[in-house]
Amino acid sequence: MNTLYILWLRQIKKYFRSRSRIIGSLGQPILFLVAFGFGFGPIYQRAGGGSYIQFLAPGIILMGVLFTSVFTGIEVIWDRQFGFLKETMVAPVPRFNIMLGRTLGGATVATIQGTIVFFLTLFIGFRPYSIVNLPIALIIIFLVALLFTSLGTAIACTLEDMQGFQLIMNFLVMPIFFLSGALFPVQGLPKFMENVIKLDPLSYGVDALRGALISGNNNNMGVDILILFVVTIVLLLIGSYLFERIQV
Amino acid sequence: MATPTSNIIDVNELNKKFKDFTAVNNISFDVRRREIFAFLGPNGAGKSTTIKMLTTLLDPTSGTIKIDGSNPSQNKDGVRKSFGIVFQDPSLDDDLTAYENMKLHAVLYSVPSKTQKDRIKTLLEFVELWDRKNDLVKTFSGGMKRRLEIARGLLHHPKILFLDEPTLGLDPQTRNHMWTYIKDVNKKEGMTVFFTTHYMEEAERIADRIAIIDHGKIIANGTAATLRKDTKTKSLEEAFLKLTGNVIRDEEATGVDRLRNARRRFGR
Numbered sequence: 299m300n301t302l303y304i305l306w307l308r309q310i311k312k313y314f315r316s317r318s319r320i321i322g323s324l325g326q327p328i329l330f331l332v333a334f335g336f337g338f339g340p341i342y343q344r345a346g347g348g349s350y351i352q353f354l355a356p357g358i359i360l361m362g363v364l365f366t367s368v369f370t371g372i373e374v375i376w377d378r379q380f381g382f383l384k385e386t387m388v389a390p391v392p393r394f395n396i397m398l399g400r401t402l403g404g405a406t407v408a409t410i411q412g413t414i415v416f417f418l419t420l421f422i423g424f425r426p427y428s429i430v431n432l433p434i435a436l437i438i439i440f441l442v443a444l445l446f447t448s449l450g451t452a453i454a455c456t457l458e459d460m461q462g463f464q465l466i467m468n469f470l471v472m473p474i475f476f477l478s479g480a481l482f483p484v485q486g487l488p489k490f491m492e493n494v495i496k497l498d499p500l501s502y503g504v505d506a507l508r509g510a511l512i513s514g515n516n517n518n519m520g521v522d523i524l525i526l527f528v529v530t531i532v533l534l535l536i537g538s539y540l541f542e543r544i545q546v
Numbered sequence: 547m548a549t550p551t552s553n554i555i556d557v558n559e560l561n562k563k564f565k566d567f568t569a570v571n572n573i574s575f576d577v578r579r580r581e582i583f584a585f586l587g588p589n590g591a592g593k594s595t596t597i598k599m600l601t602t603l604l605d606p607t608s609g610t611i612k613i614d615g616s617n618p619s620q621n622k623d624g625v626r627k628s629f630g631i632v633f634q635d636p637s638l639d640d641d642l643t644a645y646e647n648m649k650l651h652a653v654l655y656s657v658p659s660k661t662q663k664d665r666i667k668t669l670l671e672f673v674e675l676w677d678r679k680n681d682l683v684k685t686f687s688g689g690m691k692r693r694l695e696i697a698r699g700l701l702h703h704p705k706i707l708f709l710d711e712p713t714l715g716l717d718p719q720t721r722n723h724m725w726t727y728i729k730d731v732n733k734k735e736g737m738t739v740f741f742t743t744h745y746m747e748e749a750e751r752i753a754d755r756i757a758i759i760d761h762g763k764i765i766a767n768g769t770a771a772t773l774r775k776d777t778k779t780k781s782l783e784e785a786f787l788k789l790t791g792n793v794i795r796d797e798e799a800t801g802v803d804r805l806r807n808a809r810r811r812f813g814r
Contacts, residue, residue: 304653312641315682381637385698388601389654390626546603 301391302399309370309403313410320411323369327362327415331355331422334481347483355416355424356507357480360442363412364500367443368471370404371450374541375457384546397541401447401534408443409436426511434519435510441526442503448533455540473498480504499529553612554579554706554738555600560609562595562762569595571762572609577706577755582732582739584753586746588790592762593742594634597710600740601631614705627655630704632695634711634742640684644675644694647683648701655702669697672727688715696724700731707731709741713748725752746783756782760790 313320335351342350377383386396413436426432453466477491478500484492495501506522555577562570570592577583587593598604600611602618602625611617616624638647648666657665670676673693683691692712699707707728713721729752731737743749749756750770758766758773766773766789770782777785 300653300656304650308639308642308646308650311646312639315641377639380640381633381635382639383637384603384633384635385637385639385651386654387603388626388629388631389651390623390656391654392623 301395302402305386305396305399306403306406309400309407313370313407320414323362323366323411324414324418326365327358328418330361331358331419335422351419351423352425352512353483353508354481355419355422356511357478357504358419359412359415359439360478360500360503360507361475361480362415363408363439363443363503364446364471364475366411367404367408367446368450368453368466370407371401371447371452372454372457372463372466373404374400374451374454375460375463378454378544378546379459383544387544387546393542394538397451397538398534401444401451401537404447404450405440405443408447409440412439412443431510435507438503438506438510438523438526441523441530442500442507445499445503445526445530445533448530448537452533452537452540455537455544474500477501478504499526502526552578554581554614555583555740556610556612557596557600558610560596560599560611561607562592562599562604563607568762570599570606573759573762573764575757575764575767577738577740579738580732580736581754582729582752583741584749584756585740585742585759586749586756586786587742587759591760591790593759594710596759597631597708597740597742601629601708602626627702628704629706629708630699630702631708632692632699632710632712634714636691636695638683638691638694638698641682643680643682644670644686645679647694648698651698651701657702665701669700670694673697689717689720692716693720693724696728703735704737706738706740709739711742711744713743713745721748746781746786750782758786758789765789 331351331354335354339350342348342353347353374383377386387393389396416435426435453470457463477494478498479495480500484495484501487495502522502525506519506526509519509522553576555575557576558574560570560573561568573592573596585593585596595604599606600613600618602622605619611619613625614628616628618625639650642650645666648670649662652662652666667676670679673696675690675694675697678686678690683694686694692715696709696712699709709728713724716724725748728739732739741753753770755767755769756773757764766776766785768776773782773785774780777788779785779788
């Protein structure tokens with residue numbers, strides 16, 4: 299328990315100590331929100347979709363969560379390169395606890411990041427449907443954060459250095475974001491797109507968060523959360539299996 | 547359960563192969579309780595691989611290891627509790643303070659929370675980093691980091707302390723200071739010390755016994771005096787060179803070793 303806490307705390311401290319990173323990783327969601335929100339807003343409205351900012355905001359919040367959590371997961375590679383990983387690897391603590399502690403820390407960091415994006419969306423004109431649902435929204439955000447931190451950690455365990463990082467951004471994180479329905483409604487898409495979106499775990503997060511934040515046009519939230527939960531557990535197990543096998 | 551014998555480390559016919567390269571070739575040796583043991587060898591001889599196997603980081607291809615009675619590949623956590631280690635490369639978290647690095651270690655090794663504070667203070671004072679305890683490690687020089695790592699390695703009062711080239715890059719003052727303290731802990735608490743170094747005079751002066759490894763094999767084992775006598779030389783350095791040769795043997799090294807050697811030679 300103590301181990302989990304101290305490794306969790308480590309991630310939180312590191313996060314608050316790197317202000318440039320906090321601000322840097324807010325840039326992208328804000329840019330997307332402004333450029334897409336205002337850029338496509340009029341067309342979206344004319345097509346009968348209503349306010350595009352309302353539609354877009356949950357997706358952009360999760361974009362912030364996605365990028366931050368994959369990145370904090372991948373930080374295992376930094377730990378390996380800078381040697382700190384060795385310190386935890388020779389410690390008399392089950393490796394699963396080490397991985398879980400840092401993953402929970404990373405997920406918390408990503409949740410904070412998502413919350414900051416949420417507040418920023420309010421400035422741009424996003425209005426959540428009701429305050430009552432905000433705790434549920436927070437849970438969904440945390441679940442998504444946990445899922446993608448686990449994914450990042452699992453991937454990092456198989457990489458030796460940061461060389462592969464660009465590859466992951468372009469061929470994994472970007473597709474996960476763009477093919478999640480964060481930017482567009484998923485109804486009435488070509489069949490293959492629909493299937494791709496169904497395979498993307500972020501889709502369920504986006505769908506659930508929309509359910510929680512904007513007026514209830516969908517009611518799959520329960521199923522969404524269940525799917526997120528199951529995928530998170532699976533990724534945690536894969537991650538801990540790979541983490542066990544790391545040799546430094 | 548661990549049965550206290552006179553040997554705290556027992557290594558028997560240990561092998562480690564990486565694909566077709568044999569890093570450690572059938573070595574056997576033992577380290578006695580309370581002993582200071584030096585493990586010497588040229589670059590790429592198999593020292594670090596051996597230390598990794600002793601400290602549960604690598605599983606051997608074959609052979610057996612007993613650390614304080616336990617097998618590192620079977621009872622990993624038991625073995626991990628019994629030793630402290632200072633790695634060749636830094637293993638601190640640069641984004642945390644000196645104190646936070648110590649605290650994290652104390653928690654990972656379940657040092658009782660009551661004694662944590664006192665112990666951290668004593669150790670940081672010893673390595674003269676107490677006034678810098680709240681500074682981020684990334685602001686520290688190489689020597690300061692090394693001192694912090696040594697303090698951290700001693701924090702959980704290990705039975706064995708592994709030191710992989712602990713004095714590399716340290717000035718003579720720090721080096722002497724460090725050894726004085728380590729010898730002190732060795733005497734007072736009976737802590738066994740297992741270290742590697744490239745400074746032969748250091749090994750000669752400090753170690754009770756010395757093993758020399760080359761090409762993955764142990765080629766000599768004994769006190770400094772016996773090594774000198776057996777090789778008919780006057781100093782350990784001469785004995786070492788006589789045993790391992792003057793040539794830097796690039797041709798026989800693997801690609802990785804070649805790279806590593808090159809980095810070491812050009813890096814300094």
